[in-house]
Amino acid sequence: MSQAHLAYESRVNLGSYYTPPEIVNIAWKMIEPYLRSQTTVIDSACGYGDFLKNCGQSITIGCDIDETAISVAKKNNDEVRFFQTNALCDVSRAKFGIPQQSDLIVVGNPPYNDKTSLIRHSIKDVNFAIDEDIASRDLGISFLRSYNKLEADLICVLHPLSYLIKPTNFRHLKAFTANYRLVDGLLISSSEFPESAKHTSFPIVLALYQRNTQGMAYNFIRSFRFRIADKSGFCLGDFDYITGYVDKYPKKKRPISVEGNSHHSENDDSLFFWTMRDINALKRNRTFVESYSANTIVIDKRKLDYYAYVDVFKRNLHRLPFYFGNCDVLIDNDLFRQYKPSFISDTVSHHPFLKKHFQLKPIEEQQAASGLDTYFKLLFGEHHL
Numbered sequence: 017m018s019q020a021h022l023a024y025e026s027r028v029n030l031g032s033y034y035t036p037p038e039i040v041n042i043a044w045k046m047i048e049p050y051l052r053s054q055t056t057v058i059d060s061a062c063g064y065g066d067f068l069k070n071c072g073q074s075i076t077i078g079c080d081i082d083e084t085a086i087s088v089a090k091k092n093n094d095e096v097r098f099f100q101t102n103a104l105c106d107v108s109r110a111k112f113g114i115p116q117q118s119d120l121i122v123v124g125n126p127p128y129n130d131k132t133s134l135i136r137h138s139i140k141d142v143n144f145a146i147d148e149d150i151a152s153r154d155l156g157i158s159f160l161r162s163y164n165k166l167e168a169d170l171i172c173v174l175h176p177l178s179y180l181i182k183p184t185n186f187r188h189l190k191a192f193t194a195n196y197r198l199v200d201g202l203l204i205s206s207s208e209f210p211e212s213a214k215h216t217s218f219p220i221v222l223a224l225y226q227r228n229t230q231g232m233a234y235n236f237i238r239s240f241r242f243r244i245a246d247k248s249g250f251c252l253g254d255f256d257y258i259t260g261y262v263d264k265y266p267k268k269k270r271p272i273s274v275e276g277n278s279h280h281s282e283n284d285d286s287l288f289f290w291t292m293r294d295i296n297a298l299k300r301n302r303t304f305v306e307s308y309s310a311n312t313i314v315i316d317k318r319k320l321d322y323y324a325y326v327d328v329f330k331r332n333l334h335r336l337p338f339y340f341g342n343c344d345v346l347i348d349n350d351l352f353r354q355y356k357p358s359f360i361s362d363t364v365s366h367h368p369f370l371k372k373h374f375q376l377k378p379i380e381e382q383q384a385a386s387g388l389d390t391y392f393k394l395l396f397g398e399h400h401l
């Protein structure tokens with residue numbers, strides 16, 4: 017572990033998970049073709065300055081809010097101009113002495129964490145001011161917005177893939193996406209960062225953005241082919257998702273019966289399903305549940321087959337690589353119809369109380385298992401593990 021000078025809490029609060037050297041090298045290869053002798057390269061959350069070691073002739077600037085990190089960085093790199101300061105406050109080129117006309121490249125691995133999940137008792141460590149126009153609950157989003165404020169020509173940074181592929185997050189990046197276009201994106205598992213390996217791994221993208229007046233819309237991301245080591249790539253648009261077939265979230269208001277009692281009392285035969293977010297959430301959560309709560313969906317029985325589908329999907333998540341973690345459940349509807357008996361049998365065998373709700377006659381366990389195996393291999397194709 018390289019950020020050894022920090023105690024656990026500060027590491028979490030500052031998002032200090034330093035980047036493995038192999039990944040720093042890949043970032044280097046990505047920006048190399050764009051480097052000129054007059055280019056300025058900045059890492060505004062530089063830690064020990066590892067991203068700034070190979071900059072050749074360029075002018076290099078490192079910044080970090082962490083005093084100790086900067087003093088180590090200074091010892092490691094004498095060609096670099098370092099600033100110990102908060103990169104998210106009074107953001108401007110002038111702050112770092114970068115001329116307005118300079119070509120500017122941002123590199124690095126800014127912190128990404130949700131400020132609401134910080135470890136409370138050392139919160140003063142991270143209670144730094146953030147310019148209003150770049151403020152966000154997530155530090156990583158603020159950092160991306162700060163690069164736009166610096167009018168960087170090229171940006172090569174790591175960040176959670178969810179920023180791009182979740183439509184709500186993508187909308188939060190509006191000022192950024194209006195001015196930048198993704199030109200390359202390599203998907204990396206968070207488990208490559210030794211310290212985060214104990215959590216469910218999530219996809220991180222090493223992204224290369226170029227400043228561009230057209231920016232990019234969500235559809236651009238949907239059809240973007242991300243690179244993955246050893247595979248031909250990953251494109252959201254290659255798949256259909258469960259979103260169109262079920263309700264993922266509870267309806268705003270729970271229906272109330274005429275008597276004023278809730279519709280879903282113990283003795284009616286409503287069925288409940290746990291809220292669906294993405295594939296990583298499905299890993300942690302239940303599917304069918306027996307009683308109502310604020311987090312349950314009251315199943316529209318016309319869509320029951322598709323809830324059964326999600327339930328079976330959950331038991332087959334081990335077939336999927338990390339980069340699907342923030343996606344919705346994938347489906348091939350025609351293929352699903354073909355293999356439906358396998359799905360229903362599997363669901364019923366795990367949740368016997370569902371039996372009476374299905375018309376289909378269950379099939380042999382063995383036959384169901386082989387049906388599911390074929391279905392998932394066809395659905396995931398080269399991604400199947």
Ligand SMILES: C[S@@+](CC[C@H](N)C(=O)[O-])C[C@H]1O[C@@H](n2cnc3c(N)ncnc32)[C@H](O)[C@@H]1O
Binds near residue numbers: 059066079101127
């Ligand atoms: C994920 S680490 C990356 C360090 C280095 N770039 C690397 O990848 O090895 C994030 C760094 O951001 C720094 N940081 C957090 N908030 C900051 C802020 N507001 N301004 C400047 N640096 C900040 C942390 O101290 C930490 O060193």
